[in-house]
Structures are given as C-alpha cells and as structure tokens.
Amino acid sequence: MNQKTIADLVRGASCMDDYDPNSMPVEQARRLIQDYLTAINETQLVPLRESLGRVLAKEIISPCNVPNHDNSAMDGYAFNADDLQAGGTRLQVIGTAYAGKAYEGTVGKGQCVRIMTGGVMPAGTDTVIMQEKVQVSGDHISFTDMPKRHLNKRNAGEDLKLGQVVLPAGRLVRAADLGLVASLGIGEVEVYRKLRVAFFSTGDELASIGQPLEPGQVYDSNRYTLYGMLTRLNVEIMDLGVVQDDPETLKKTLLEAANHADVIITSGGVSVGEADYMKQLLEQLGQVVFWKIAMKPGRPLAYGKVGNAHYFGLPGNPVAVMVTFYQFVRQALLVLMGQPEPPPTPMLDVDCTEDIRKLPGRTEFQRGILFVDEDGKWKVRPTGSQGSGILRSMSEANCFIVLDDTVGNVPAGSTVQVQVMEGII
Ligand code: AMP
Numbered sequence: 001m002n003q004k005t006i007a008d009l010v011r012g013a014s015c016m017d018d019y020d021p022n023s024m025p026v027e028q029a030r031r032l033i034q035d036y037l038t039a040i041n042e043t044q045l046v047p048l049r050e051s052l053g054r055v056l057a058k059e060i061i062s063p064c065n066v067p068n069h070d071n072s073a074m075d076g077y078a079f080n081a082d083d084l085q086a087g088g089t090r091l092q093v094i095g096t097a098y099a100g101k102a103y104e105g106t107v108g109k110g111q112c113v114r115i116m117t118g119g120v121m122p123a124g125t126d127t128v129i130m131q132e133k134v135q136v137s138g139d140h141i142s143f144t145d146m147p148k149r150h151l152n153k154r155n156a157g158e159d160l161k162l163g164q165v166v167l168p169a170g171r172l173v174r175a176a177d178l179g180l181v182a183s184l185g186i187g188e189v190e191v192y193r194k195l196r197v198a199f200f201s202t203g204d205e206l207a208s209i210g211q212p213l214e215p216g217q218v219y220d221s222n223r224y225t226l227y228g229m230l231t232r233l234n235v236e237i238m239d240l241g242v243v244q245d246d247p248e249t250l251k252k253t254l255l256e257a258a259n260h261a262d263v264i265i266t267s268g269g270v271s272v273g274e275a276d277y278m279k280q281l282l283e284q285l286g287q288v289v290f291w292k293i294a295m296k297p298g299r300p301l302a303y304g305k306v307g308n309a310h311y312f313g314l315p316g317n318p319v320a321v322m323v324t325f326y327q328f329v330r331q332a333l334l335v336l337m338g339q340p341e342p343p344p345t346p347m348l349d350v351d352c353t354e355d356i357r358k359l360p361g362r363t364e365f366q367r368g369i370l371f372v373d374e375d376g377k378w379k380v381r382p383t384g385s386q387g388s389g390i391l392r393s394m395s396e397a398n399c400f401i402v403l404d405d406t407v408g409n410v411p412a413g414s415t416v417q418v419q420v421m422e423g424i425i
C-alpha cells in the first residue's frame with residue numbers, strides 16, 4: 001500500500017531548496033513521480049509465451065541443471081586426455097554418441113567414441129577432438145594435435161545450475177527469457193496482470209478521422225500516437241475518444257476512466273488558456289500537481305490521482321505529447337507494471353553536425369537523426385523544424401538530442417548526448 005498522498009508530495013517538493021512551481025527541472029519531476037508510484041499487485045499464471053512483454057511477479061528458480069549432462073560442443077571423438085601421446089595419438093573407435101542418444105558403455109584406455117554436438121560425454125571420457133583434426137583408418141583414428149584436457153566439453157549446469165535464480169521478480173520478459181525458461185521445462189509463469197490505461201483527447205477543435213475537417217479544426221492525432229506508444233508497452237488500453245472542452249463532460253469522462261483504469265492519460269487543456277479546464281477539474285476531483293517543467297517541448301505537465309487512478313495530463317501539442325510520454329510516463333508505467341527499477345534509456349555521446357540554437361535554463365529534447373558519415377562514424381543532426389506541433393519531426397527522428405539545463409547554443413562539431421529511440425518507440 002502506498003501511504004503517501006499528493007499533499008505529502010507537494011509538501012516534499014516545496015521543501016526542496018530548488019523547488020520552483022513555475023519551472024521544475026526534468027530530473028526533479030521524474031524523481032517526484034517515481035517516489036509516488038507503487039506497482040499493481042494482482043498476478044496471474046499464464047502460459048509461457050503469453051508472458052512476453054509482461055513482468056514476472058515471481059522469480060524463476062531452476063529445477064535442474066542446464067545442460068543436464070556434460071556434453072560435446074563439437075562433432076568429433078570423445079576420449080580420456082590420459083591417453084594423449086606426445087608424438088601422436090591413436091585410438092580405437094568403439095561406438096557413437098548422438099545428441100539425444102547416449103553411448104551407454106564405458107570408454108577404456110586407448111579407446112574413443114564418435115560423438116555429435118550435444119551428445120552426452122560417455123563414461124570414461126573428458127575431452128573431445130574435433131573431427132577435422134583426425135585421420136580415420138578403419139575403426140581407428142589418429143591425430144598429432146594435443147588438445148587440452150576438457151577441450152570441447154560443455155559442463156552440466158554451465159548455463160544454469162539447479163536451484164539458481166534464473167530470472168528475478170520484476171523482470172520484463174524478453175525473447176531470450178522465453179527460451180531460457182523453456183530450457184528449464186517450465187511451461188507457465190506468474191506475471192502481474194496487465195496495467196489498464198485509459199486515455200482521451202480534449203479540445204473543441206478536434207475532429208475524428210472520418211469527419212470532414214471544418215475551418216479551424218485539426219484531426220486528433222494524439223490518440224493515435226498514444227495508442228502506439230501504449231500498445232508497445234503491452235498495457236490494456238481504453239480509448240475514450242475526443243472530449244470537448246466542456247467541464248461537465250470532462251468530469252464525467254475522468255470519473256468513468258478512474259473507475260476502470262489504473263492510469264488515466266489526457267492530452268490538451270493543461271495550459272492556462274480559457275478553455276483549459278483540467279486544472280480546476282482535477283483540483284475538484286482528485287489531488288493533482290500541475291507542473292511547469294523546465295523543458296521544451298512539454299512545459300505544462302500534470303501528475304496526480306483521480307480516485308485510485310494515476311493521472312498524467314499531457315500538453316496538447318502532438319510532439320509535446322510524445323516527448324512527455326517518453327520522458328515521464330513510460331518509465332512510470334513500467335514501474336506500475338511491476339518493474340521496480342526499469343533500466344534507463346541509454347544516452348550516448350555523439351558529434352552533432354549542425355548548429356543548434358538553445359537557451360540555458362531548461363532541458364530540450366530535440367528530434368535528431370543518427371546517421372553514418374562518409375568515414376563510417378555515427379553522427380547526429382537535428383531534424384528540420386523543431387516546433388512542438390510538427391509531428392513530422394518525431395516521425396523522421398531516430399533519437400532525441402538531449403540538451404540539459406546548463407547547455408546554451410551548440411556549435412556544429414560539438415559532442416551532444418542522444419537517446420536512441422529504437423527499442424522504446
Ligand atoms: P492545448 O494544450 O489544449 O492548448 O493544445 C495545444 C495545441 O495542440 C493546439 O494547437 C491544439 O490544437 C493541439 N492539439 C491538442 N490536442 C490535439 C490532438 N489530440 N491532436 C492534434 N493536435 C492537438
């Protein structure tokens with residue numbers, strides 16, 4: 001149970017020396033949100049394949065050694081290294097060990113067994129010489145190479161040991177993990193239930209696809225980017241459509257969302273324009289902190305709770321929606337999904353080939369294109385216009401160029417930090 005209330009959170013924030021409600025640094029806002037999250041605790045047992053992209057609720061302990069027996073890493077001949085002769089070794093081949101069909105006998109002095117990759121090492125053997133290194137004549141082999149004892153032998157348990165914690169609780173299951181769990185013969189795993197996320201767009205100017213566009217209207221694109229970003233996270237989504245800038249309808253929709261979802265995400269209506277009702281509404285319905293974050297794009301961002309649901313109020317501008325989602329919401333959802341410490345998105349240092357204009361005092365997430373220059377070196381350049389309504393910039397970009405609060409104008413040739421989008425988008 002999370003004992004903290006939003007009031008604690010606000011109090012905590014206002015006690016901080018550098019707290020400025022008009023401009024909170026990105027890192028601080030991230031920490032505050034983080035502090036307030038508790039993972040869902042309902043779990044379910046699912047067939048192994050269904051656990052892909054879900055979070056393990058229980059650690060996986062190995063019920064056996066993998067591999068189960070010492071076996072050969074090569075097609076070749078298994079023998080005992082005591083039989084090696086300095087000038088050249090000659091051994092009698094007394095049988096064959098296949099993967100899945102062991103040689104049952106014991107291998108004695110001067111003897112060997114033909115063995116296939118994955119074949120169980122026969123009793124009495126400890127070394128495998130690869131077949132390319134031997135001469136075969138009749139039922140004998142000879143070789144002059146002196147392999148080291150244990151060469152080409154895979155040891156029982158060298159991948160996973162009996163009783164070992166193979167995957168910890170809180171692990172987001174990936175393709176390799178599916179195989180790893182399968183290699184243990186485990187067919188069902190316990191995962192957290194899917195996080196339920198409701199979202200809607202706000203704005204009188206929004207038209208839905210299929211409607212004709214009246215003068216002054218724009219098609220609602222935020223519900224589509226949100227759909228994509230949320231689907232990628234494997235959460236259960238509830239698309240509540242477009243809601244007009246009308247306090248009663250907004251209130252009804254928020255309450256409905258809070259009844260069904262663990263998380264509510266809205267776009268638009270969080271600035272201070274006349275039709276931006278979200279602030280008043282949320283003060284009425286829940287506990288919400290409205291922050292102006294010292295960032296671009298995405299300055300207005302709200303976080304709080306409506307009933308038991310976590311609430312994220314994203315700005316309306318399409319690029320700002322995506323940037324705030326990736327910089328704040330994604331990480332928070334991963335925590336709520338059951339990952340206590342989601343791995344941070346890596347930041348790389350790369351040379352930027354163009355000038356970037358920027359004011360210090362806020363973090364900018366410019367959209368960038370990582371490319372290979374004529375010398376084969378990875379470089380970055382900003383996409384064209386960086387306006388927060390220019391969604392094309394997100395579509396063209398393959399990275400964010402992250403310019404922190406302290407950075408001012410960046411001359412071409414400078415090293416900048418980039419966050420690669422591949423893997424999160
Ligand atoms: P707001 O934050 O509501 O003032 O909206 C800021 C800007 O984003 C306005 O130009 C809106 O028209 C635009 N906008 C808001 N919501 C959407 C949406 N769902 N799809 C596309 N543009 C939007």
Ligand code: MG
Pocket residue numbers: 202203204268269275316
């Ligand atoms: Mg609006």
